[in-house]
Amino acid sequence: MTNHEFRYAAHPVDSRVYGTEELRKEFLIPKLFVKNSVQLTYSMYDRYIVGGVMPVDQSVKLETVPYLKSDNFLDRRELGVVNVGGKGKIIVDGTAYELAKKEALYVGQGVKEVIFESVSGEQPFFYLNSAPAHKSFPTKKVSANEAEVIQLGDEKYANKRVLNKLIVNSIVETCQLQMGLTELLPGNVWNTMPAHTHNRRMEAYFYFDVEEGQTVCHFMGEPQHTRHIFMENNQAVLSPEWSIHSGSGTCAYSFVWGMAGENLDYSDMDVCAPNELR
Numbered sequence: 720m721t722n723h724e725f726r727y728a729a730h731p732v733d734s735r736v737y738g739t740e741e742l743r744k745e746f747l748i749p750k751l752f753v754k755n756s757v758q759l760t761y762s763m764y765d766r767y768i769v770g771g772v773m774p775v776d777q778s779v780k781l782e783t784v785p786y787l788k789s790d791n792f793l794d795r796r797e798l799g800v801v802n803v804g805g806k807g808k809i810i811v812d813g814t815a816y817e818l819a820k821k822e823a824l825y826v827g828q829g830v831k832e833v834i835f836e837s838v839s840g841e842q843p844f845f846y847l848n849s850a851p852a853h854k855s856f857p858t859k860k861v862s863a864n865e866a867e868v869i870q871l872g873d874e875k876y877a878n879k880r881v882l883n884k885l886i887v888n889s890i891v892e893t894c895q896l897q898m899g900l901t902e903l904l905p906g907n908v909w910n911t912m913p914a915h916t917h918n919r920r921m922e923a924y925f926y927f928d929v930e931e932g933q934t935v936c937h938f939m940g941e942p943q944h945t946r947h948i949f950m951e952n953n954q955a956v957l958s959p960e961w962s963i964h965s966g967s968g969t970c971a972y973s974f975v976w977g978m979a980g981e982n983l984d985y986s987d988m989d990v991c992a993p994n995e996l997r
């Protein structure tokens with residue numbers, strides 16, 4: 720079963736007048752995991768698709784959605800998947816890839832069939848991102864020890880974190896997609912501070928491992944016109960190309976970032992000094 724919804728892109732000046740409900744309706748993706756189904760949100764930010772798959776006691780197939788007008792989901796797209804739950808399996812045109820928590824799979828354009836399954840009674844949660852693709856690159860699993868790890872932040876600023884680049888062009892060849900996973904160390908709460916924008920690429924953040932009863936306050940908007948969205952565990956948020964994307968939690972947490980657009984240069988960011996934000 721595949722459920723899908725569509726989101727238009729917003730003009731930054733229009734979005735300044737959005738209240739809480741409108742901000743949440745346009746940018747928050749509240750529910751990604753539904754038993755034995757695929758949940759997809761198709762956005763007009765670089766035609767990026769954000770989704771979740773939760774196979775419990777059935778195989779779950781990635782089906783095409785009406786916005787694509789294609790026979791198969793990946794006819795003109797590429798896909799990145801990060802597992803944030805127990806062990807699971809993804810079968811790509813007959814080849815099975817087992818993914819433990821925090822492992823990733825890149826699936827290239829042209830693949831006909833992608834099936835998600837749980838493994839030995841564990842409950843995987845597959846978070847997925849997809850962007851249009853013009854060329855077929857090989858499907859590749861990125862296991863935890865293949866990730867490119869960067870230590871970021873400082874206890875002093877409550878933002879000490881470990882950034883794991885998973886689907887980036889030094890590890891996997893992709894057309895547009897870049898994905899990775901950042902883990903806050905205990906007692907640290909701020910991500911992506913100093914904040915940045917990159918008008919060349921949109922981005923999506925997916926927060927997970929947020930403690931029960933706690934929250935992450937996600938900051939978005941133009942650097943001088945910021946807004947916030949309080950997020951729960953396992954929720955995603957779209958970050959337009961004009962928006963900062965940063966957060967502060969009431970506990971430590973992890974998140975998956977994913978992006979697509981004009982270039983594949985991870986370091987291409989326009990950083991905003993904390994005291995310049997408004």
Ligand SMILES: O=C[C@H](O)[C@@H](O)CC(=O)C(=O)O
Nearest residue numbers: 880882901910911912964976
């Ligand atoms: O464009 C790159 C992204 O916003 C993230 O990789 C930033 C991030 O994970 C972090 O600072 O913790």
Ligand SMILES: [Zn+2]
Nearest residue numbers: 915917922964
């Ligand atoms: Zn970014």
